[in-house]
Amino acid sequence: MHNKLKLSSVFVCCSLAMSNHVIAQDSVFVGHLADMSGPTSFVGKNYADGVRDSLAYINENGGINGTRLESETIDYAYKVPQAIASYKKWYSRKKMVAMQGWGTADTEALISFVARDKVPVFSASYSGHLTDPTGKNPHTKKPAPYNFFYGASYSDSCRGLVQWAAQDWQNKGGKGKPKFTHLGANHPFPNAPKEACAEYATELGFDVQPAIVISMKPGDFKAQCLSLKSSGSNYGYIGNLGGSVLSLVKSCNTVGVDIQFMSNIWGGDKKIFNAAGEGIKDYIFPTMTPFWEDEMPGMKLVREISKQSDPSGKEQRVHHYVRGVCSTFYMKEAMEWAKENGGITGENIKKGMYVKKNWVPKGLEGVCLAANWSKDDHRGVNQVNIYKGNYNKGNVTAEKVSVVTLERRDDWLGY
Numbered sequence: 001m002h003n004k005l006k007l008s009s010v011f012v013c014c015s016l017a018m019s020n021h022v023i024a025q026d027s028v029f030v031g032h033l034a035d036m037s038g039p040t041s042f043v044g045k046n047y048a049d050g051v052r053d054s055l056a057y058i059n060e061n062g063g064i065n066g067t068r069l070e071s072e073t074i075d076y077a078y079k080v081p082q083a084i085a086s087y088k089k090w091y092s093r094k095k096m097v098a099m100q101g102w103g104t105a106d107t108e109a110l111i112s113f114v115a116r117d118k119v120p121v122f123s124a125s126y127s128g129h130l131t132d133p134t135g136k137n138p139h140t141k142k143p144a145p146y147n148f149f150y151g152a153s154y155s156d157s158c159r160g161l162v163q164w165a166a167q168d169w170q171n172k173g174g175k176g177k178p179k180f181t182h183l184g185a186n187h188p189f190p191n192a193p194k195e196a197c198a199e200y201a202t203e204l205g206f207d208v209q210p211a212i213v214i215s216m217k218p219g220d221f222k223a224q225c226l227s228l229k230s231s232g233s234n235y236g237y238i239g240n241l242g243g244s245v246l247s248l249v250k251s252c253n254t255v256g257v258d259i260q261f262m263s264n265i266w267g268g269d270k271k272i273f274n275a276a277g278e279g280i281k282d283y284i285f286p287t288m289t290p291f292w293e294d295e296m297p298g299m300k301l302v303r304e305i306s307k308q309s310d311p312s313g314k315e316q317r318v319h320h321y322v323r324g325v326c327s328t329f330y331m332k333e334a335m336e337w338a339k340e341n342g343g344i345t346g347e348n349i350k351k352g353m354y355v356k357k358n359w360v361p362k363g364l365e366g367v368c369l370a371a372n373w374s375k376d377d378h379r380g381v382n383q384v385n386i387y388k389g390n391y392n393k394g395n396v397t398a399e400k401v402s403v404v405t406l407e408r409r410d411d412w413l414g415y
Helices: 002-025 041-060 080-094 104-109 111-117 154-171 194-203 222-231 243-254 270-279 299-306 319-340 346-352
Strands: 027-034 068-075 098-100 121-123 147-149 179-184 235-238 260-263 283-287 383-392 395-405
Touching: 027 041, 027 080, 041 068, 041 299, 041 319, 068 080, 080 104, 080 111, 098 319, 104 111, 121 319, 154 194, 154 235, 154 260, 154 283, 154 383, 154 395, 179 194, 179 222, 222 243, 243 270, 270 383, 270 395, 299 319, 319 346
Parallel strands: 027 068, 027 098, 098 121, 121 147, 179 235, 235 260, 260 283
Antiparallel strands: 283 383, 383 395
């Protein structure tokens, strides 16, 4: 009897060990950095919901062909040291194979870490500095072989906006050189496209004015608006987001600035227009996905994914949420390729990003723009959809005014 018990115990131990081993093989870990309480939380919460709902939906629907995605979301409040600490913890303790990231400062700070550890990062930073994987362009600050993002870079979006502005100036019969001004905080996020966009604006014939520094925090920006007014700028690119953008628009309305505002992708959405009310007029902004109420085929899947955190299906998601879905589903399909081609490791996921051309994740047709990543060019998307937003007596409208496809110029890679 005693021997039988010992044998039974050994069997149970072995079974548990085997079971744990199987479980370890049947799951991989994905880290998720989010800003839900810091200066970019105005949109950070929406994007984070898109990523978390997508991860949950993928697990609920079979994972990566049977492999479960273990994940943890950390609100790092837009603080670079916390982002680095979270990354190190996930990599050393969780054997992270991929990460869904967030901001420009932290993503750029982690470039060398993720390249060394071979951990693909799918960020919500669209900094052009993340697009050169080999350092092919001599202007590239640092090669970023393991960095990916869904959408046009901040630089390409801004280039698309100045293309639109050049045409707009002509259509309005503008005389002489139109003036262009960059507005934003002295911070890696709004600064990311500043130099590249100013160069292209000059190339297109704009008279580029000195940039005006606007805090990322909401405030009274009348002094900056008076500087803008005295410069006579015709087109202003807003590099900030959320409350800062609202404060800027209201302050400039107060002092009577007559300018065409154009914003980065985080600075224009229906939440902003509702909050600004009648103060917003013909506001130009880029998008990379349809809006919630648009009837594209892939929106059916987006709405199903949304039910992970809103079972009622009544919540109206902003387009930042939808980009979080796209980012996660490109990663998912790269993981599926990796599983079939050597296993779900960071290195294989990266290889999986180069396999498909004109790539739209299955089920998200009409939602995610067709993307093309290659070993020497991480500009996945070079199309910019440009919209005009207005608030009319309680109704927010957003109409598409242009689609710009940017060249893949070598001198723009990584920049």
